[in-house]
Amino acid sequence: MNCPRLKSWFLERYNFDEIRDLAKQKLVPIHKYEIWYLTGGITLFLFIIQFITGMVLSFYYIPYFEHAHKSIIEIVTKLNMGWFFRSLHHWGAQIAIVVLFIHVWSCLLLKAYRKPREFLWFSGFILLGISIFFGLSGYLLLWDERAFAAVRVATGGAGNLPVVGEFIKAFLRGGIDVTGDTLTRFYAFHVSVLPLVTILLIGFHILLVQYHGMSVPLSVKKEECKETPFFPNLLYKDLIIWLVVLGIVVTLATLVPPEIGKKADPLAPAPENIKPEWYFLFLFQTLKLFPGEILGMNGETIAILLITAGILFFFLIPFFDRKSQRGEKSTLFTWIGVIYFLYFVIMTVIGFVS
Amino acid sequence: MKIDFSLVTRRTFLNTLFGGWLVAFMGGSLYGLLKFAFPTLGKEPDFVILKPDDFLNIPANSVKPFAWGGKLGLFFKHSNGNTTALKGVCTHMECNIAYIPQDKKFYCACHKGWFDENGKNIEGPPPKPLEIFDVTIEGDKLIVAKKGIKVELPKA
Amino acid sequence: MKRMLTALIGMFISAADVFAQQDKIDVFPAVPYDRFIVYQNLIIFWAGIIGLIVIIKMKLREIERTQKLGIDKEEKDIPVLD
Numbered sequence: 203m204n205c206p207r208l209k210s211w212f213l214e215r216y217n218f219d220e221i222r223d224l225a226k227q228k229l230v231p232i233h234k235y236e237i238w239y240l241t242g243g244i245t246l247f248l249f250i251i252q253f254i255t256g257m258v259l260s261f262y263y264i265p266y267f268e269h270a271h272k273s274i275i276e277i278v279t280k281l282n283m284g285w286f287f288r289s290l291h292h293w294g295a296q297i298a299i300v301v302l303f304i305h306v307w308s309c310l311l312l313k314a315y316r317k318p319r320e321f322l323w324f325s326g327f328i329l330l331g332i333s334i335f336f337g338l339s340g341y342l343l344l345w346d347e348r349a350f351a352a353v354r355v356a357t358g359g360a361g362n363l364p365v366v367g368e369f370i371k372a373f374l375r376g377g378i379d380v381t382g383d384t385l386t387r388f389y390a391f392h393v394s395v396l397p398l399v400t401i402l403l404i405g406f407h408i409l410l411v412q413y414h415g416m417s418v419p420l421s422v423k424k425e426e427c428k429e430t431p432f433f434p435n436l437l438y439k440d441l442i443i444w445l446v447v448l449g450i451v452v453t454l455a456t457l458v459p460p461e462i463g464k465k466a467d468p469l470a471p472a473p474e475n476i477k478p479e480w481y482f483l484f485l486f487q488t489l490k491l492f493p494g495e496i497l498g499m500n501g502e503t504i505a506i507l508l509i510t511a512g513i514l515f516f517f518l519i520p521f522f523d524r525k526s527q528r529g530e531k532s533t534l535f536t537w538i539g540v541i542y543f544l545y546f547v548i549m550t551v552i553g554f555v556s
Numbered sequence: 557m558k559i560d561f562s563l564v565t566r567r568t569f570l571n572t573l574f575g576g577w578l579v580a581f582m583g584g585s586l587y588g589l590l591k592f593a594f595p596t597l598g599k600e601p602d603f604v605i606l607k608p609d610d611f612l613n614i615p616a617n618s619v620k621p622f623a624w625g626g627k628l629g630l631f632f633k634h635s636n637g638n639t640t641a642l643k644g645v646c647t648h649m650e651c652n653i654a655y656i657p658q659d660k661k662f663y664c665a666c667h668k669g670w671f672d673e674n675g676k677n678i679e680g681p682p683p684k685p686l687e688i689f690d691v692t693i694e695g696d697k698l699i700v701a702k703k704g705i706k707v708e709l710p711k712a
Numbered sequence: 713m714k715r716m717l718t719a720l721i722g723m724f725i726s727a728a729d730v731f732a733q734q735d736k737i738d739v740f741p742a743v744p745y746d747r748f749i750v751y752q753n754l755i756i757f758w759a760g761i762i763g764l765i766v767i768i769k770m771k772l773r774e775i776e777r778t779q780k781l782g783i784d785k786e787e788k789d790i791p792v793l794d
Contacts, residue, residue, distance in 0.1 A: 258593045278739055282591045285739050435779075438772045442765050449761045456754050459739040570774055574767045581760045 228412070229429040230436050233422045235312060239436075240443050241305035242411070246404065247444045248298035251451065252336075253397065255291040263343065265389035267382035270345040271465040278462070289459040293451050295337055299481050301447075302333055303546075310539040314417040315519060316526040322414070325407045327517050332400055334481060339392040341479055345385060350466035351476040353388075354380045359485070362506045381468065420531050483553030484546050485509065516542065600625045603701035611698055612639065619644075619655040622700070628652045629689070629700065634673060635660065641691050641700045642675050647684040662686065 212218065230239065262281065264273035277284040306326065309315060315323035342353045357380065361371030376383035418424045430436065478486060492505040515522065525532035564572075606622055614620050617635040621628055621644065628644035632655065646653050651666035661678070662671040669680030676685045690701045701707050741747055778784040 254589070258589060261593060261595075281595075283588055284592060285741070286588075287592050289739070431779075434775055435772065438768050438775075442768050445761050445765055445768075449758055452757060453754065456750060461739055566774060570767070570771050574764075574771060577760075577764055577767055581764055584757075584760065 225433050226431060228432040230416050230432050231418050231422075231424070231427040231429050233418065233427050235419050235422065238308040238312060239416055240440060241301060241308055243440045244443060244447055245298060245301050245305050246408075247447065248294055248301060248451070249400070249404070251294045251448070252291065252298060255287050255294060256393070258287060259291055260393060265343070265386060267345060267385045267466075270343060270385060271462070274344060274462060285459055286455060289455040290451065292460040293454045293458070295340060297447070297451050297454070299333060299337060302330065303481075306330055307539065307543050310519070310542070311536060312417070312419045313523070313526045313532065313535070316417075316420075316523065316529075317520070319410070319414050319417055320520040322407060322410050323520050324517070325403055325410070329400065329403050329407065332396055332403070336392060336396050336400075337479055337481060339388040339396070342380075342385060342388045343392065344462060345466050346463035347466050347470070347473050348463050348476065350380060350468070351472040352478045353384070354472075355476065355486070356478050356482060357384075359489070362502055363510065364503065364507060367506075379468070420526065420529065477553070480550060480554065484549035487549040487553040487556075512542075600627065600702075602705045603699055603707045604629070606631075606698040606700060608693060608696065608698040617657045617660065624700075630655065631691075631700070632673075639691060641689040643687040643689070645687075646682055647677065647686065648680075648682040653686070 230236070259277065262273060262277050262284070264270055274288070278288055279285070309323070309326065338353065338356055341349050343349075357371055357374045360374060361367045363370060372378070374384070374387070375381070376387040418427060477483065488509060489502060489505050492501040494501045519535070519538075520527070523532050523535045526535065601624065604622065604624060611620055611622070611631045614631070614633050616633050616637055619630040619632045621630055622641075623629065624643060629641060630644040630653075631639065631641045633639050644653050645651070646664035646666065646669055648664065648667055648669055651664055653662045653664045653669075653671065655661075656663050660673050662673075662675070663669070664671075664680070664682065667681045669682040670678050671682065671686050672678050674685075675688050677683065688703065690703055690705075692699045692701070692707070699707055741750060775784065
């Protein structure tokens with residue numbers, strides 16, 4: 203569209219040429235691992251879909267425990283394409299978490315956390331925790347039997363953490379047990395607290411990526427890499443993969459809409475075979491591995507301590523991996539990354555089938 | 557007739573194609589989104605069904621409110637015993653009206669508009685009379701309908 | 713417009729059905745007419761996406777061609793016609 207007068211109106215006030223030159227300078231290295239560069243963008247795209255579908259759904263959802271379940275049924279049955287947008291929000295969340303895990307593990311295995319990108323790793327880790335909490339808080343909003351029991355188990359599990367466990371449990375639940383107060387609290391998290399924190403952190407995360415540029419894996423010789431401009435070459439590639447992902451999410455949303463169970467009754471016994479959402483399965487499977495008592499100490503506490511240690515190690519990996527800090531190949535930590543990945547996948551699968 | 561050069565550049569062609577397709581795609585998606593975001597509920601009903609016992613025995617020269625969709629409906633018994641129903645919404649700026657039994661008039665507090673007991677606007681800003689409904693009794697149902705609507709009850 | 717209305721009526725029917733039975737809630741239009749509309753829309757949607765991807769690939773090919781020839785940069789301080 204060629205509107206010279208409109209363009210010159212803006213150019214007389216803002217120096218777009220400078221911005222354009224700056225943008226054209228952003229270059230991305232080409233090598234055999236470049237496909238993993240796209241994972242961050244896909245995660246961002248899916249989160250944007252979640253924000254949009256979430257915003258329209260919040261026009262109709264009622265966050266009071268008496269009406270929550272019914273409001274969802276009304277959305278699904280009475281509103282124009284309500285079932286579709288709820289389904290889209292559900293599948294968007296599932297795929298977003300899958301892609302997020304892919305993004306995290308690709309960064310771990312390609313060692314994108316090494317110097318100077320430590321803060322990218324830390325902010326990313328916090329974003330991972332936030333995304334999982336997004337999933338948990340969103341799931342409770344269903345207020346059906348499965349969601350209720352699953353959140354009881356999840357918050358109860360958090361309560362087993364040493365020292366801070368009881369505080370965290372009380373904070374999350376808004377009381378001793380999962381009640382209507384928990385629903386209100388989780389709604390507040392899901393709709394205002396977490397989105398604001400996420401936007402700030404993602405902004406910070408992306409800013410750092412612009413500052414540092416894209417990390418090149420250690421096995422690739424950086425000097426020999428050719429580079430392509432981000433605008434427009436990689437932007438087009440990003441758009442193509444985003445469109446494919448959109449198609450996949452919409453197809454899943456259309457063909458496999460999520461069910462909704464009976465309304466939750468706090469006094470009813472837990473339904474058969476209750477399981478938390480799939481991204482928690484590896485944690486609970488791990489808990490099941492430990493016997494009730496080991497050497498006179500509570501087996502579950504030991505399990506929780508080991509899990510906490512594992513997660514802390516994961517968080518602080520840039521400091522533990524000395525070799526990659528110096529820019530040397532660090533096969534030990536590649537293996538550690540592979541073990542983390544395999545453990546997660548195997549435990550999730552076992553949790554699923556058992 | 558074949559021409560030696562193209563009438564548009566490759567760049568213009570590609571950009572137009574891209575822009576056009578993108579607008580169509582986003583427009584379609586946005587249409588679906590907006591259809592969901594904007595409520596279609598909120599139309600007024602054609603008729604409502606009430607319980608006769610609740611309404612027929614009210615004292616003369618009084619009103620009893622009922623729900624007309626999301627708006628106020630008033631079941632009105634005149635002082636001579638005749639019953640009508642009307643929409644309790646002022647024709648000026650849609651405030652709810654009240655019945656003043658002493659004056660036998662309907663009063664709208666928002667801009668001090670007055671209607672007589674037949675709903676005609678007699679004083680103040682209201683431009684039109686109140687909307688009067690048709691009242692019929694079918695068996696054990698009291699049916700209040702918009703004037704002119706043929707009520708067909710579903711076979712329960 | 714007519715389709716949307718018929719779809720809405722179908723949904724009302726299934727909603728009424730829900731409150732009659734109370735056990736399984738339809739999360740997908742049950743009436744076959746509505747189902748086929750949904751599937752058709754899905755296919756149209758995919759056609760739109762694939763069309764967009766093809767066009768973007770064409771643009772990508774074009775920009776790479778010009779970049780290879782080195783003719784993609786605008787000349788600085790070029791005299792403007794007006």
